[in-house]
Amino acid sequence: MSDKKNIDRLFQEKFKDFEASPPEFVWENIREVLEDKKKKRVIPLWFRLGGVAAVIVIGLLLGNFYLNGWNGANQDPAVTTAPGATQGQQPLKVLPTDVDAHNNNTKGTNNTESVNSAVVVNGDGKGKAATNNGGATGAEPGSHQKVLQPSSTGANNAVVHSPKNTYNTEKGKKGVKQNSLLPPDNNAVVNTTTKNNKGVTQPDNAAANNALVNNSKGNRGNNTNTSASPNTGIAGNGSFVISKDNTNVKGSNAITNRNMQPANAVANNGNSASKNNSNKNGAVTTGVNGVADTGPQNGGNKANKSNSLTGSAVANTTTSSAGKNTGNTGKAQGGNVVPNGSNDTSANALAVQENKSADVKAPVIDTTTPITDKAIAETAIDTAAVAPENALEKLLREQQEGKKDEKDKAVADNSNKSKWNVKPQVAPVFYNSLSNGSPIDDQFASNAKSYGNDLSMGVGVNYAVTSKISIRSGVNTVNLNYATKGVEFYASLNNQTNNVAAKSANANIVVQDQGTTNNLEVFFADRLPTDTFNGSMIQKTGYVEVPVEMSYALLDKKFGIDIIGGVSTLFLSQNNVSVVSTQGYSTNVGKAQNLNNIHFSTNVGVGFKYRFFKSFEANFEPMFKYQVNTFSRDAGNFKPYFIGLYSGISFSF
Amino acid sequence: MGLEQLIKECQQNSIKAQEQLYRLFAPKLFAVCLKYSRNRADAEDNMQDGFLLIFNKIGQYRFQGSFEGWAKRVMVNNVLQKYRTEGIFEIVTENLPEEADVEIEADDISMEYLMAIIQQLPDRYRMVFNLYAIDGYSHKEIAEMLGITEGTSKSNLARARIILKEKIDTRQGNTIPTAK
Numbered sequence: 001m002s003d004k005k006n007i008d009r010l011f012q013e014k015f016k017d018f019e020a021s022p023p024e025f026v027w028e029n030i031r032e033v034l035e036d037k038k039k040k041r042v043i044p045l046w047f048r049l050g051g052v053a054a055v056i057v058i059g060l061l062l063g064n065f066y067l068n069g070w071n072g073a074n075q076d077p078a079v080t081t082a083p084g085a086t087q088g089q090q091p092l093k094v095l096p097t098d099v100d101a102h103n104n105n106t107k108g109t110n111n112t113e114s115v116n117s118a119v120v121v122n123g124d125g126k127g128k129a130a131t132n133n134g135g136a137t138g139a140e141p142g143s144h145q146k147v148l149q150p151s152s153t154g155a156n157n158a159v160v161h162s163p164k165n166t167y168n169t170e171k172g173k174k175g176v177k178q179n180s181l182l183p184p185d186n187n188a189v190v191n192t193t194t195k196n197n198k199g200v201t202q203p204d205n206a207a208a209n210n211a212l213v214n215n216s217k218g219n220r221g222n223n224t225n226t227s228a229s230p231n232t233g234i235a236g237n238g239s240f241v242i243s244k245d246n247t248n249v250k251g252s253n254a255i256t257n258r259n260m261q262p263a264n265a266v267a268n269n270g271n272s273a274s275k276n277n278s279n280k281n282g283a284v285t286t287g288v289n290g291v292a293d294t295g296p297q298n299g300g301n302k303a304n305k306s307n308s309l310t311g312s313a314v315a316n317t318t319t320s321s322a323g324k325n326t327g328n329t330g331k332a333q334g335g336n337v338v339p340n341g342s343n344d345t346s347a348n349a350l351a352v353q354e355n356k357s358a359d360v361k362a363p364v365i366d367t368t369t370p371i372t373d374k375a376i377a378e379t380a381i382d383t384a385a386v387a388p389e390n391a392l393e394k395l396l397r398e399q400q401e402g403k404k405d406e407k408d409k410a411v412a413d414n415s416n417k418s419k420w421n422v423k424p425q426v427a428p429v430f431y432n433s434l435s436n437g438s439p440i441d442d443q444f445a446s447n448a449k450s451y452g453n454d455l456s457m458g459v460g461v462n463y464a465v466t467s468k469i470s471i472r473s474g475v476n477t478v479n480l481n482y483a484t485k486g487v488e489f490y491a492s493l494n495n496q497t498n499n500v501a502a503k504s505a506n507a508n509i510v511v512q513d514q515g516t517t518n519n520l521e522v523f524f525a526d527r528l529p530t531d532t533f534n535g536s537m538i539q540k541t542g543y544v545e546v547p548v549e550m551s552y553a554l555l556d557k558k559f560g561i562d563i564i565g566g567v568s569t570l571f572l573s574q575n576n577v578s579v580v581s582t583q584g585y586s587t588n589v590g591k592a593q594n595l596n597n598i599h600f601s602t603n604v605g606v607g608f609k610y611r612f613f614k615s616f617e618a619n620f621e622p623m624f625k626y627q628v629n630t631f632s633r634d635a636g637n638f639k640p641y642f643i644g645l646y647s648g649i650s651f652s653f
Numbered sequence: 654m655g656l657e658q659l660i661k662e663c664q665q666n667s668i669k670a671q672e673q674l675y676r677l678f679a680p681k682l683f684a685v686c687l688k689y690s691r692n693r694a695d696a697e698d699n700m701q702d703g704f705l706l707i708f709n710k711i712g713q714y715r716f717q718g719s720f721e722g723w724a725k726r727v728m729v730n731n732v733l734q735k736y737r738t739e740g741i742f743e744i745v746t747e748n749l750p751e752e753a754d755v756e757i758e759a760d761d762i763s764m765e766y767l768m769a770i771i772q773q774l775p776d777r778y779r780m781v782f783n784l785y786a787i788d789g790y791s792h793k794e795i796a797e798m799l800g801i802t803e804g805t806s807k808s809n810l811a812r813a814r815i816i817l818k819e820k821i822d823t824r825q826g827n828t829i830p831t832a833k
Contacts, residue, residue: 007814007821008786014767015787019680020687022700027675029701034668034708 053614418652423460423474423619425648428453431480434626437637439594440539440577441498443513444484445636450536452481456644458545467556472549472566479574480642481540488514489579489589490532499633500577502590509589511537511579535581539592542574549603560617562607568625572597594631601625601641615653621646660720664712671708678721679704682728688783689732692772699735703728729788733798736776762821770820777801778813785810 431451438444458476465471489497489511496508514534549566575595580586605623612618626641659677662670683700690696707727714723771779780799784790785806790798792806799806 007818010762011767011771011782011787011817014762014764015684015688018684018764020683022679022683022686022697026683026697026701026704027672027679030675030704030708031668031672033705034666034671037666 050614418615419464421462421464421615421617421650421652423462423648423650425458425460425474425476425619425621425646427456427476427623427644427646429456429478429480429642429644431482431640431642433482434639434641435637437635437639438484439631439635439638439640440484440500440511440537440592442636443498444487444537447487447513448485450483450485452483454479454481456545456646460547460646460648460650462551462650468553470551470553472547472551472564474547476545476547477542477573478545478570478642478644479540479542480640481538483536483538483580485536486514486534487511487537487579488532488534489537489581497577497589499592499594500590501593503588509579509587511577511589533579533581533583533585535579535583535585537577537579537589540574540576540578541572541592541595543570544573545570545601547603551607558611560607560609560611562609562621564603564605564607564621564623566603568601568603570599570601570627572599594633594635596629596632599627599629601627605646609650615651617650617652619646619648619650656720657716660711660714660716663708664714666708675704678724681721682724685725685728686732687768688771688787689729689780690772691776691779699728699732702735703731706731725788729784730798733780736780737800762824766824770817773820774813774816778809778816781806781809782813782817786814 430453433449433451436445436449438447438449456476456478458474460472460474460476462470462472489509492508492510494508495510496502497511500511502508545568547566547568549564549568551562551564553560553562555561572595575591577589577592578586579589603623603625605621607619607621609617609619623644623646624641625644626639630640631638656677659670659674663674679700682703683696686696686700686703687693690699707724710727714720771782774782777799781795784795784798785792792803792810795801795806796803801809
């Protein structure tokens with residue numbers, strides 16, 4: 001046992017005072033989490049909802065991106081997923097760290113191998129890839145195919161890392177140029193195929209591939225594939241390629257990072273034929289990466305250059321050798337974008353750089369190859385494809401870093417997204433008339449009126465047509481009443497109040513202006529002057545109001561101001577005329593006969609709202625509603641309107 | 654500000670205090686992470702998670718015993734927990750190897766090399782060796798922490814020693830012309 005102590009002691013002594021400084025980003029990460037937590041404590045709901053909103057936005061953006069990618073790729077998605085690859089192949093994980101292992105490949109075989117390990121997939125659904133490999137290198141077709149199929153439907157990506165690129169040239173024989181484009185970090189992908197060579201291409205590449213990944217932790221797997229096959233279009237994306245006439249080669253790459261992040265893959269090829277140009281694609285699932293390939297084709301293209309950018313992105317371009325190609329043109333396209341796993345911003349930086357480089361190269365390529373419009377289109381597409389990614393990454397990063405103000409985000413999201421909102425509302429209603437008429441009888445036109453305040457309640461629905469304009473409707477009940485002062489009334493068997501249908505069960509109550517006592521009637525009829533009461537006449541009406549209004553947002557932030565205009569349809573629901581004597585007696589007179597069952601109002605108002613919670617806002621809307629066509633006859637120049645101070649809480653969804 | 658005061662402020666979630674505490678203990682605790690992790694990247698991850706755990710649990714620190722010891726335990730437990738969730742401790746290898754000659758001769762082996770070979774040990778061997786040989790836990794404690802038996806712990810320790818010794822020996826024999 002004493003022996004043991006030696007080794008134990010060795011370690012004990014060595015480690016006793018051992019200290020090591022962690023990289024600064026460790027603290028940064030910790031701090032972010034701590035700060036997030038703190039925020040959470042203060043406004044947990046905001047945080048959570050903001051996160052949800054951000055996720056939704058990102059989801060939408062991702063969706064968009066995929067859709068775009070899809071279209072751009074001519075509907076051939078090249079997708080490879082790390083997961084699939086990993087299952088098939090162990091190397092994935094290893095790749096990043098062990099470059100060497102992969103490198104070992106010698107010659108032709110490598111490509112396929114590298115691919116396998118790398119995740120990516122090559123080969124068309126058609127199995128052409130296999131043929132290439134087999135021919136060229138004798139690599140294991142089986143493994144490829146397996147890999148491919150699971151992940152991609154039809155389309156494949158091949159990705160490989162290679163610090164250097166080697167190229168093939170036509171006919172397989174000759175030209176091989178090796179370009180060591182990139183710094184060690186980069187991955188280069190190259191593919192080239194020429195018609196002549198079927199099996200030839202890529203032998204060298206094997207050596208080239210690898211080396212990369214050392215860099216950032218983020219990128220671990222990179223892959224490049226190259227396969228060339230004439231006509232069949234093997235390598236990358238089978239689906240894309242496909243121009244029969246041309247021999248194209250395509251490479252697509254997929255790269256995966258440890259962290260899942262959006263990535264893009266771009267693939268491309270240069271084809272001599274115009275058809276090919278349209279290929280693109282990259283779809284990427286987890287990882288990332290851009291890759292481009294180029295296939296030179298017919299005639300005499302020789303050199304291809306592929307550039308790999310740092311990180312994972314790679315752009316390849318192929319150009320036809322000068323002079324030789326007439327017919328062929330090579331195109332290059334750069335794809336890029338690679339996020340790195342470790343949330344570092346550096347990843348983004350890389351991506352950006354990559355893009356730049358890609359862009360730069362692209363133009364060059366274009367120039368070298370006089371390509372038809374299509375080429376341009378492709379490049380345009382590529383760049384377009386890149387842009388969305390950046391935005392995505394930004395979003396992702398921002399979310400991760402928690403730097404973005406969650407509130408604003410939530411608010412923004414809300415305003416963008418919530419098309420509908422529902423708002424229970426209550427309003428004190430102030431009834432009034434523009435002129436001093438009386439709807440009951442002209443004789444009361446000059447009487448003083450006192451207008452009662454009442455309540456309106458209801459539910460409003462709001463649909464946002466645009467961010468500024470919305471259409472509103474709803475249902476409200478509204479009760480209105482006013483009193484005509486200075487009237488006298490008495491019970492009568494013969495007479496009745498003008499425009500009022502008396503209740504049949506009772507004696508008629510006749511209401512009239514004070515001082516209009518009909519002496520004749522007094523004399524002949526059934527009452528005594530003492531039976532006349534002074535008092536006031538109260539008319540109550542109730543309506544169910546259905547407004548249809550439009551609002552325009554003058555200000556649409558957390559605090560918003562709207563201008564509102566529209567019309568309401570009011571359905572009569574309550575109709576009552578009663579009298580109250582100065583002594584306090586009151587009795588029902590009947591129903592007004594001149595009220596329309598349906599009438600309208602024109603509405604104007606201003607809405608103030610305050611979003612105090614993601615989907616909830618408090619509203620306060622003073623509305624002026626001028627009633628039209630309220631009375632069927634004898635309105636006595638009564639022009640009623642009412643002002644409602646509508647307030648409520650609206651919920652957006 | 655004394656350490657105690659600092660810890661109290663950390664308990665109240667003062668970011669400033671937390672940073673100070675981090676700066677104070679990061680070197681030592683990162684060393685722990687390096688020892689217990691598979692590689693530097695893992696160590697960084699563990700460092701981050703471990704420190705978050707420390708700040709999370711700092712309210713439970715009762716000022717009994719050294720804070721450094723407490724923090725180290727939290728850190729180690731965090732790593733163990735992580736590897737445990739990965740299931741590495743479930744394999745049982747009970748057969749105790751022969752006590753081998755684990756004496757080694759050189760003293761001038763670099764820290765980096767020792768760290769590297771420790772990190773290269775299989776997870777459980779690394780845990781057991783660290784816990785027992787370097788940090789002084791007993792086999793019983795280790796067995797509890799890892800959810801294994803004491804026998805397994807001993808067996809793992811012995812294997813770890815053998816592996817380490819082999820690596821040290823080959824290094825001395827093959828690569829290093831340094832004085833023995």
